[in-house]
Amino acid sequence: MLQEPISLRAHLVRNRRANEPCDPELIDILLDLSAAAKMISREVNRAGVGELCGAAGGTNATGDDQQKLDLYAHDLVVGTLRQTGSVCGIASEEDADLIAPSEAGYASNYVVCTDPLDGSSNIDVNVTIGTIFSVYRRKSLSGPATLDDFLRTGREQVAAGYFTYSASTMLVYTTGNGVAGFTLDQSTGQFLLSHAEIRTPARGRIYSCNEGNTSKWDEPTRKYVESLKRRNPETGRPYTARYVGSLVADFHRNLLRGGIFLYPADHSDPSGKPQGKLRLMYEANPIAMLIEQAGGAATDGEQPILDIQATDIHQRVPLIVGSRDDVEEYLSLL
Ligand code: AHG
Ligand code: MN
Ligand code: MN
Numbered sequence: 001m002l003q004e005p006i007s008l009r010a011h012l013v014r015n016r017r018a019n020e021p022c023d024p025e026l027i028d029i030l031l032d033l034s035a036a037a038k039m040i041s042r043e044v045n046r047a048g049v050g051e052l053c054g055a056a057g058g059t060n061a062t063g064d065d066q067q068k069l070d071l072y073a074h075d076l077v078v079g080t081l082r083q084t085g086s087v088c089g090i091a092s093e094e095d096a097d098l099i100a101p102s103e104a105g106y107a108s109n110y111v112v113c114t115d116p117l118d119g120s121s122n123i124d125v126n127v128t129i130g131t132i133f134s135v136y137r138r139k140s141l142s143g144p145a146t147l148d149d150f151l152r153t154g155r156e157q158v159a160a161g162y163f164t165y166s167a168s169t170m171l172v173y174t175t176g177n178g179v180a181g182f183t184l185d186q187s188t189g190q191f192l193l194s195h196a197e198i199r200t201p202a203r204g205r206i207y208s209c210n211e212g213n214t215s216k217w218d219e220p221t222r223k224y225v226e227s228l229k230r231r232n233p234e235t236g237r238p239y240t241a242r243y244v245g246s247l248v249a250d251f252h253r254n255l256l257r258g259g260i261f262l263y264p265a266d267h268s269d270p271s272g273k274p275q276g277k278l279r280l281m282y283e284a285n286p287i288a289m290l291i292e293q294a295g296g297a298a299t300d301g302e303q304p305i306l307d308i309q310a311t312d313i314h315q316r317v318p319l320i321v322g323s324r325d326d327v328e329e330y331l332s333l334l
Helices: 008-014 024-045 068-084 103-107 120-125 211-216 219-229 247-257 280-293 324-333
Strands: 055-059 065-067 090-092 110-118 129-137 157-165 169-174 180-185 190-195 206-208 260-263 297-299 319-322
Touching: 008 024, 008 180, 008 190, 024 068, 024 110, 024 129, 024 157, 024 169, 024 180, 055 068, 065 068, 065 120, 068 090, 068 103, 068 110, 068 120, 068 129, 090 280, 110 120, 110 280, 120 129, 129 247, 129 280, 157 247, 157 280, 169 190, 169 247, 169 280, 206 247, 211 219, 219 324, 247 260, 247 280, 247 319, 260 324, 280 297, 280 319, 297 324, 319 324
Parallel strands: 090 110, 206 260
Antiparallel strands: 055 065, 110 129, 129 157, 157 169, 169 180, 180 190, 260 319, 297 319
8 A cells, every 4th residue: 555645734743752742732833834834935936926026125133134025924924823822922033022922822832933034135036945943832821922931042942943945845843853854745735744754964075154254254164164175085075065045955955965054153343243143043943953853963163052041032143053073073173
């Protein structure tokens, strides 16, 4: 008998923690996010026609120019989560403040942090973009979530993942029981299991970073990246350079193939990005939970990303993430 395709809902129900039933509230949140992603995918596929290309005119909390699709994706994700009452609070890259739930969400036990549209600079040039999410169980008892519900360490995440809008639309997620990948079947609107148990190779041969920033990095980082380009048959060098400029795209490729992604601190100008560019709560933490669940590592250069105590919902961190041996080699040079 043909193995029938496994839907996201079936996988979620089956994907139980060792000693806890799979929480129906958490399943609802992941299904809500997948519903929003399907609508974002549809608009991404027709962005040029649907007047959703181009800038929206404003800037977000971290000073990025907002694209129309950033705001469309933000409204969709926030609207879907508020409409179903599945969360008691939301933190979004596109809103400086926490977003209150609908009253139906006051009794929810979960909060969501999201980058509704990752890779905005690639929207108008038809390059892979995505949506990133991170879920925590609230600490407060009821009512709208408080800031304390969000300012946690990444180890406290109960779920994390991303959608990629590319040749196909995919979902990659974890609830702490390994990493699974789903591909959207456009004909039925179902996310179907396509990558049952994603494990990242212990060492890769791909490095991903914006080498235009080389002069802004510290010396050990510069030396490390230069070493990847020199011949060294023992360590399989030179590595191949691959950099798309959308975190979800660069991470997804390296997750499957192995390799290292670096967005280091910018040491050149105190008013620049001394902490790097990527945001802890809705980019680095979810990516770090996924890579550790897949056997890899993620660091800010000093400690594992997942050990960082958040102090601001939009704080930035340097992010070095990928194959375990590659990240450990980088750390050994610091
Ligand atoms: P966002 O579009 O959500 O602001 O994220 C963009 C991020 C990330 O996707 C990517 O890795 C990084 O910006 C690329 O930065 P550079 O263009 O500076 O290389
Ligand atoms: Mn982003
Ligand atoms: Mn974004």
